[in-house]
Amino acid sequence: MKRYRDLAPSLRTIMTPGPVEVDPRVLRAMSFPILGQFDPEFTDIMNETMDMLKELFQTNNRWAFPIDGTSRSGIEAVLTSLIEPGDRVLVPIFGRFGHLLVEISERCGAEVITMEQEWGTVFEPEAIVERIRETQPNLVAIVHGETSTGRIQPLAGIGKACRELDALLVVDAVATIGGTEVRTDEWMLDAVIGGTQKCLSVPAGMAPITYNERAEAKVLKRKRIERGLRDPAAAGTAEVAAIRSNYFDLSQLQDYWSSARLNHHTEATSMLYALREGLRLVLEEGLTERFDRHLYHEQALVAGIEAMGLRLFGEASCKLPVVTCILIPDGVDGESVRGMLLQEFGIEIASSFGPLKGKIWRVGTMGFSCNKKNVLLTLGALEAVLIRHSFQVNAGKAVQAALDMYGRDVR
Structure with missing residues (x-):
């Protein structure tokens, strides 16, 4: 029988744009005993995590919770829940991860419109606003911090333009959350996706997200249509496509993270401990x-x-x-x-x-x-x-x- 050596990864000084070194207090939290996902102690931890995420995202949104999976899972959950086939989606691209937003949007059946900037630069917000007014998109998806080029996109003013035209603004803040300002409410961002493995110093494996009532309204409208596919009497009259993903369905995840605690998946217990401790340390520092x-x-x-x-x-x-x-x-x-x-x-x-x-x-x-x-x-x-x-x-x-x-x- 083949014998395998003990697992002993080398101690590194990690100076990459992610993953980064994990705070020892976060690693300690991951070693704590497992609780059942409906244990009152565990649901208290869930509630605390949601409250801390709202502080991190600088928002009064009702919804702020993690998606179980790496940062890309958060992006997919938001986009698959908000984009229905035929929606017009505008993606300003100034690095690699703008192209990722394009790919996921296309997989959702969107009509994707792009605007591109030379790598190493960003857009003037006015240029994006002008393009929004020109193309009248249903949704704008944009990267805040582009790690492939080391640039940060100013967002002020873009959300206001989206509100005026009833477009949703989705922001990939995976690289910036916990490291620099992400003012969700002030900048009028409808949905924001973060990551654990960068400025939060938590292992990869969760994607904190938040979204407001404008985004929730679309999620719930699509949820009603999905129910109507099974029960025509519940369908209503709205011509909206159902959310095709089960795992990344925000309407089901809302029910899981709400006081209803409707079962959706088995929570990643140790990762939630890690996220909670990481958030506690962020807020303790200020x-x-x-x-x-x-x-x-x-x-x-x-x-x-x-x-x-x-x-x-x-x-x-x-x-x-x-x-x-x-x-x-x-x-x-x-x-x-x-x-x-x-x-x-x-x-x-x-x-x-x-x-x-x-x-x-x-x-x-x-x-x-x-x-x-x-x-x-x-x-x-x-x-x-x-x-x-x-x-x-x-x-x-x-x-x-x-x-x-x-x-x-x-x-």
């Missing part, structure tokens, strides 16, 4: 303080990278605070550098996708990974590895520049 911390360490990292003699990728005015993209110098094998960082220093940074593949490195400063030790270690290690690759760095400058930034304590 949203403003947490956002400031991410900016603080980003500034130190950028100062070190530039002092080393490297150049940043993308337009500075729309830089995503939690992801820094570095242009790979000419003549340097980017994958060899990444490999040496991992093998010799135990540090992982990321490459990129599509037109940026092989052209940039991406360094994340997210959640628990976003700290002084990690920033200084990454800068020192990157400098050493580049020297081993015969690149002429400004030796000794990177860490000193970061220390100078830390010395200012600009928070």
Whole structure:
């Protein structure tokens, strides 16, 4: 009989745009005893988690709960529940994950309209508003923080335009939630999807979402039609397609997360413990303080990278605070550098996708990974590895520049 070795993953310093290092208190929470999903203790945990998610999303929405699955499951749950065949969906694309929104919308049977911006830049909100007025979509789906390019899309004003035309605005905030401002109510966002494995420092496996009464109205209208498929007397007169997914049906998930507790699926108990603890830590730190911390360490990292003699990728005015993209110098094998960082220093940074593949490195400063030790270690290690690759760095400058930034304590 074949014997397998004990599981002993290496301890890494993870400086990617996700996943990131998990707070030990979150890992501890995952080891707690399992409760039944209808145990009053467990339903109390569910209720607390919903309340904390509302604070995180900065919303008074009734609905804020996690979808069991990675971040993409949250995106699918929202889009499959809100898009019916024939709906016109506008997707502004400025990186890889805009294309994902297109693909999922097309699978829902939508008529998808796109507008594209060069990778490394974002849209002026007015350009999106103009396109909304021109195309009259039923729904607008947009990425807030695009980790493939390290850019953040301003959202103010887009929601207002959607309200004026009775279009729903769905926002992918997977990379930004818990790391920078996501003002759901103030920006008039109808549905927002987050992720656990980035700025929340929780393992991948849940996708927190929130949505308002405008989105809920469409979900419930489609629910009535679905019931009518089984019982024609309940169908009503609205010409709306039923939600075709069972697992990603928000109308059923609402019933599960409401006081009714109608059974839908077996809850991922340990992941919910993890999410609750992660949210508790976010709120204990304070949203403003947490956002400031991410900016603080980003500034130190950028100062070190530039002092080393490297150049940043993308337009500075729309830089995503939690992801820094570095242009790979000419003549340097980017994958060899990444490999040496991992093998010799135990540090992982990321490459990129599509037109940026092989052209940039991406360094994340997210959640628990976003700290002084990690920033200084990454800068020192990157400098050493580049020297081993015969690149002429400004030796000794990177860490000193970061220390100078830390010395200012600009928070």
